[in-house]
Amino acid sequence: MSETTLTTQTREKLMGVSTATLSTALFKRGLRNQFIQEVSPLDPEKSNMVGEAFTLRYIPAREDLNPITVFQDPDHPQRAAVEQCPAGAVMVIDSRRDPRAASAGSILISRMMVRGVSGVVTDGGFRDSPEIAGLDIPAYHQRPSAPTNLTLHQAIDINVPIGCGDVPVFPGDVIVGDGEGVIVIPAHLADEIADEAVEMTAFEDFVTEEVLAGRSIIGLYPPTKQQSKDDFAAWRKRRGR
Numbered sequence: 001m002s003e004t005t006l007t008t009q010t011r012e013k014l015m016g017v018s019t020a021t022l023s024t025a026l027f028k029r030g031l032r033n034q035f036i037q038e039v040s041p042l043d044p045e046k047s048n049m050v051g052e053a054f055t056l057r058y059i060p061a062r063e064d065l066n067p068i069t070v071f072q073d074p075d076h077p078q079r080a081a082v083e084q085c086p087a088g089a090v091m092v093i094d095s096r097r098d099p100r101a102a103s104a105g106s107i108l109i110s111r112m113m114v115r116g117v118s119g120v121v122t123d124g125g126f127r128d129s130p131e132i133a134g135l136d137i138p139a140y141h142q143r144p145s146a147p148t149n150l151t152l153h154q155a156i157d158i159n160v161p162i163g164c165g166d167v168p169v170f171p172g173d174v175i176v177g178d179g180e181g182v183i184v185i186p187a188h189l190a191d192e193i194a195d196e197a198v199e200m201t202a203f204e205d206f207v208t209e210e211v212l213a214g215r216s217i218i219g220l221y222p223p224t225k226q227q228s229k230d231d232f233a234a235w236r237k238r239r240g241r
Helices: 008-014 019-027 068-072 077-084 106-114 129-133 187-212 226-239
Strands: 049-060 090-094 102-104 119-122 139-141 153-158 162-164 167-169 174-177 182-185
Touching: 008 049, 008 174, 008 187, 019 174, 019 182, 019 187, 049 077, 049 162, 077 106, 077 153, 090 162, 090 174, 102 119, 106 129, 119 174, 129 139, 167 182, 182 187, 187 226
Parallel strands: 049 090, 090 119, 119 139
Antiparallel strands: 049 153, 049 174, 162 167, 174 182
């Protein structure tokens, strides 16, 4: 991965917005397929996951090239990826949407946690998932999977463009995860998407309060009435947002 382009300010903004809001902001720009499919957090109570993508790609395993002895090679792509993924990045794994064999287990993810990696995502499954859920690192997968990755997956590439859950992921794209799932923001859009999402979140928080207090959504959401816009401006002033 090249030198980071994700600023501290943008990271902090993305920590406070939802993947739903980000999806809408991306849709406004014509990007319809950025939410990784069939991936859920092992612990939905963890705070948002934000970081630039560092990728690992699996292909279907060819048995004669994928015995358990391959792990003795210090340059094995899975092991190398764990040691090379930069602090603050998110490891994104292309497991071909196949959770029958694990993409990784608790020891490798513990190593990434200790190294300061911001999170890990696979469109397959993790083994040792109860232990991973208890680690201080956000992790997302399709479902638990006990067999080693070697039984079905062959690690082949590090930090190349991949597909994860039917979404294209390029190294350096900004990855955001929350309690619902994971979304991919093209790197060049990250700052403006973060700014817009913060504004959208403030407005939606205001709308939620009004709706729970009994107000109709007509003229409020979207704010087609001037009164709604005036009320939102007053709310922001009171809340300091």
